[in-house]
Amino acid sequence: MTRLLLASVLCLTFAVAEPAFARDAAPDNATMAEIFNADQAVRKGISLGQKPDRAFVERMNADDAARRVQTRALLESGALKTGEDFRKAAFVFQHGQRPEDFLLAHSLAVAAAARGSTEATWIAAASLDRYLQMTGGSQIYGTQTIARKGEAPTLDPYNRDLVPDVLRTALGVPTLAEQQAKLEAVQKAVKAAQPTPPKP
Template identity: 35%
Template sequence: MNQTTLTRRPALVAAVGYVCLHVAVVVVGAVATGGDTGTLVAAGFSSLAYYLLITAFGVVLLTATVPSLPRGWWVAGGTLAAALVAVRYAFGTAAGVLTVGSLFALVFLPYVVAAGVVVRLLVTRVGGERLRGLPGHPLTRRGLFVAGLLLVATVGGSVLAVATAPAAVPPSDWSADRQLEYLERTDQRDRETGAMADRSRDYRRADRVLSLLAAGRADDPEQWLDAAVVLQHGTCPEHFEVAHRLALAANDSTAVEATDWVHLTYDRWQLSMGQPQRYGTQTGTQPVDAECHPPVPAELDPAAPLESVA
């Protein structure tokens, strides 16, 4: 691709580059870890690298289109981007919507961009005179500007959330109740701000919870519920079974109301084994019989996780 193509068609070059780099990240990640998904999860590489790549793609789109737009578009775009990023830290529900949007971009954007490249090339090659002018049309440039802005504000917002998030796990010398409260709070906050883009944070939280349970240090209903909330973001049936049994134990007490968590953890547990859910709390798909990352300690029985503290 020569210098003229790079100058005249920066968005096309960015799209082709994004798709190629996405494929490269997938291949390099698989080769570097020998296909061990646990290593990817523990390092946070499997997800965070894709977020960074999408953010960079959005920045390139903005850089390519901003010079051709009136100043009003710059101001409005910058204001909107700042507002979308700020929403993550101020409004939980709206922040959750942005996080879901980031996840959709993570999954579907490579296919959308690849399809766009194919259509762009077809229009250039076989389209009529009017169609050939579409890539340079002002509406096309504005559309690319908006797309880049949304990618930077939503997906890039998740990257910013990771960079500014508090530590995933607290100091190990804290009391068990204080640790579990902290772990539950950061787990839920990550879902709002988008810091869940770094999967290693979930890994470290689950590992700490499993260690506390195996040591018999979770000994009251509030601690059990905190542990359940963290483990229901695990990776395997054993994680979800432990989460469900902890939520059940907490709900059976008079100290906390955990019915919703009982339903949610049960459905997630069943789906992870390829069974139908009962309460309809889950959407989308979930891996069946996946490996546990982190592994469940040998001394912890998923069917009776509180046995050691009974």
């Protein structure tokens, strides 16, 4: 009887034990925070439909690439430990150039959520959407607005039927109706910002 009771206690203990990473009390990585802040700062003030000058874009792309190299080094060295570390790393790779960058961003966001970052759910959805679009597919959450030169901003290609709104809401993504209202507002703002052609 005693052995049976002990076995039951041990089974219960192992069943409710948290994963090792959940017990870590490591602080957020300061270097990752600096990289993330720089990634976000360069994008402040850029609105959809606005076309920054070529020199700015080239400099931003070069700096983005350098930040991805730094972040990858932190990742591979095991320096990223907390949910916030992984969430911030996901944003850095979300601003990549290749489908592999977006897929890694998605994996980083999933790891961030697994480590308790409730704010990582949106970037998990957004990175998957971007990966799908960049590989010739359709986004499924509706996080990506595309503004091509001479065309109105759009969410397409977009498979609106696969994911129900309840899942969008769970991941911090606006519902289909909210997305459509926002898209129409953006389209209106972009159209208003375009120069009026001279009258003949």
